[in-house]
Amino acid sequence: MSELYELLWAPFVEFGFMRRALVACLAIALGAAPVGCFLLLRRMSLMGDALSHAVLPGAAVGFLLAGFSLPAMSLGGFVAGVAVALLAALVSRYTAQREDASFAAFYLISLAVGVLLVSSRGSPVDLMHLLFGSVLAVDDGALLSLAGIASATLLCLALGYRGLLLECFDPQFLRAVSGGGGPIHALLLVLVVANLVAGFQALGTLMALGLMMLPAAAARFWARGVGAMIALAVVFALCSAWLGLLLSYHFDLPSGPAIVLTAGAAYIVSLLLGHSGGLRRRGAAAA
Amino acid sequence: MSALIELRGVGVHFRGHWALEGISGSFAAGQSTCIVGPNGGGKSSLIQLIAGLIPAQRGTLLRHLPRSRIAWLPQLANIERGVPVSALDAVCLGHWRRVGWFGRIGPGLRRAALDALAEVEMAEQATAPLHSLSAGQLQRVLFARLLLQDGELILLDEPFNAIDARSQALLMRLIDRWRDQGRTLIVVLHDLPLARAHFANTLLLAQRCLGWGPTEQVLSGDALERAQITAPGADAAARRIGIRAA
Numbered sequence: 001m002s003e004l005y006e007l008l009w010a011p012f013v014e015f016g017f018m019r020r021a022l023v024a025c026l027a028i029a030l031g032a033a034p035v036g037c038f039l040l041l042r043r044m045s046l047m048g049d050a051l052s053h054a055v056l057p058g059a060a061v062g063f064l065l066a067g068f069s070l071p072a073m074s075l076g077g078f079v080a081g082v083a084v085a086l087l088a089a090l091v092s093r094y095t096a097q098r099e100d101a102s103f104a105a106f107y108l109i110s111l112a113v114g115v116l117l118v119s120s121r122g123s124p125v126d127l128m129h130l131l132f133g134s135v136l137a138v139d140d141g142a143l144l145s146l147a148g149i150a151s152a153t154l155l156c157l158a159l160g161y162r163g164l165l166l167e168c169f170d171p172q173f174l175r176a177v178s179g180g181g182g183p184i185h186a187l188l189l190v191l192v193v194a195n196l197v198a199g200f201q202a203l204g205t206l207m208a209l210g211l212m213m214l215p216a217a218a219a220r221f222w223a224r225g226v227g228a229m230i231a232l233a234v235v236f237a238l239c240s241a242w243l244g245l246l247l248s249y250h251f252d253l254p255s256g257p258a259i260v261l262t263a264g265a266a267y268i269v270s271l272l273l274g275h276s277g278g279l280r281r282r283g284a285a286a287a
Numbered sequence: 288m289s290a291l292i293e294l295r296g297v298g299v300h301f302r303g304h305w306a307l308e309g310i311s312g313s314f315a316a317g318q319s320t321c322i323v324g325p326n327g328g329g330k331s332s333l334i335q336l337i338a339g340l341i342p343a344q345r346g347t348l349l350r351h352l353p354r355s356r357i358a359w360l361p362q363l364a365n366i367e368r369g370v371p372v373s374a375l376d377a378v379c380l381g382h383w384r385r386v387g388w389f390g391r392i393g394p395g396l397r398r399a400a401l402d403a404l405a406e407v408e409m410a411e412q413a414t415a416p417l418h419s420l421s422a423g424q425l426q427r428v429l430f431a432r433l434l435l436q437d438g439e440l441i442l443l444d445e446p447f448n449a450i451d452a453r454s455q456a457l458l459m460r461l462i463d464r465w466r467d468q469g470r471t472l473i474v475v476l477h478d479l480p481l482a483r484a485h486f487a488n489t490l491l492l493a494q495r496c497l498g499w500g501p502t503e504q505v506l507s508g509d510a511l512e513r514a515q516i517t518a519p520g521a522d523a524a525a526r527r528i529g530i531r532a533a
Contacts, residue, residue, distance in 0.1 A: 043367070043369075164390070170365065170377075172340060173361060173380070175340055226371055
């Protein structure tokens with residue numbers, strides 16, 4: 001029993017930085033996983049990827065102006081992410097190109113600008129920090145902002161739930177009955193950016209999407225309803241954060257990749273064993 | 288009869304071409320009209336224009352009823368069936384006018400949704416997810432949603448596309464009932480015999496209005512021929528996918 005305690009819980013009791021990291025990841029999981037579910041159901045998973053890269057130049061500008069200050073970098077990242085989402089929406093609206101193409105274009109530009117900005121002034125270590133995060137170094141201020149973003153996200157999702165759901169499976173009906181689906185689409189994109197900014201503090205811009213999309217994709221293989229899918233995604237995200245941090249601690253691995261890989265393992269297992277559209281069902285149907 | 292929807296020289300520009308041009312006329316309250324015409328002739332555009340989903344770039348459209356009294360059936364292809372939503376939950380959204388974005392869908396409203404499902408013979412599939420339903424079954428679910436919407440004006444965009452004969456017969460009975468209740472119906476159809484049998488009025492549309500009036504006159508031989516020969520919509524459709532019309 002005590003061995004199990006040593007393995008699974010002691011690191012968090014012993015070390016303040018582990019506790020902070022755990023709380024940070026829990027906050028990210030609570031906000032990001034439900035947002036990921038809506039993104040997945042909207043078939044916009046890859047746009048989340050694009051947006052996560054779009055956060056980088058804003059964070060870099062914050063870094064150049066204020067040094068390694070999380071509030072400055074977060075604000076910059078948020079502004080840059082929303083700007084790219086807006087630009088992509090405008091381009092798809094006023095040209096023949098679809099939204100995913102314009103997203104891809106803008107995120108590539110953003111990523112290059114971001115890397116250029118950081119490397120022009122900062123060191124390679126700074127760049128690594130921005131790209132891959134440092135969950136073991138979050139301070140109280142960062143924790144408060146993560147908790148704030150998670151709370152605001154859950155509140156927005158609760159209020160916008162019906163509209164978001166309709167936007168997923170019958171967007172035109174939503175426009176017909178409510179007079180516009182635009183605000184709901186915008187709400188989703190703003191929530192995605194806000195949660196990516198939250199995630200990037202801990203996991204870096206490249207991994208921030210991990211706790212958003214992987215738990216959602218894994219949950220889709222089990223859940224029969226949207227509510228269950230969201231609940232399950234949150235559970236997957238919470239467990240991935242906890243186990244990932246333990247792996248990182250016991251085996252001396254970088255924490256961001258350890259967490260995302262744990263979430264990835266949950267996805268693979270769900271893909272193989274899940275009963276809602278997974279491989280097992282296909283196998284059963286073929287037999 | 289008073290006009291419910293009036294069109295005055297309406298034009299809709301869509302992806303670089305005019306989907307509709309110079310449409311004038313009115314849909315009277317209580318009248319049932321079907322819209323026929325070639326593919327790309329602007330039938331769906333007209334329906335979406337009336338529903339308020341797309342704007343008119345030319346002319347004016349007057350609605351003499353609140354938008355909330357319009358019930359609109361989208362084409363089946365617009366429904367994303369991968370979302371894990373049950374038939375009952377989908378039907379419950381027909382209560383939107385009563386519950387809006389935040390209102391609770393209580394037991395009474397759920398009961399009404401179940402009754403609507405029973406009317407389209409889908410009560411047994413109430414808890415089935417949308418992806419498990421056939422096209423005909425999904426269309427019946429969407430009709431149950433229309434029942435709850437209780438629209439004064441009902442817009443149906445190709446309600447019988449790709450659905451089985453049994454579902455079609457069942458849904459046609461509902462449409463007839465709505466007509467007999469005095470609701471205003473505007474229905475996009477491909478099936479001319481069906482149009483002749485069930486709709487008093489027909490609008491023949493191929494970008495422009497080629498005929499609008501009593502069905503037997505509009506669907507006479509030469510009006511149809513004109514629609515086939517001129518069929519500018521077909522050319523536009525070909526242009527859109529990059530084929531030059533011969």
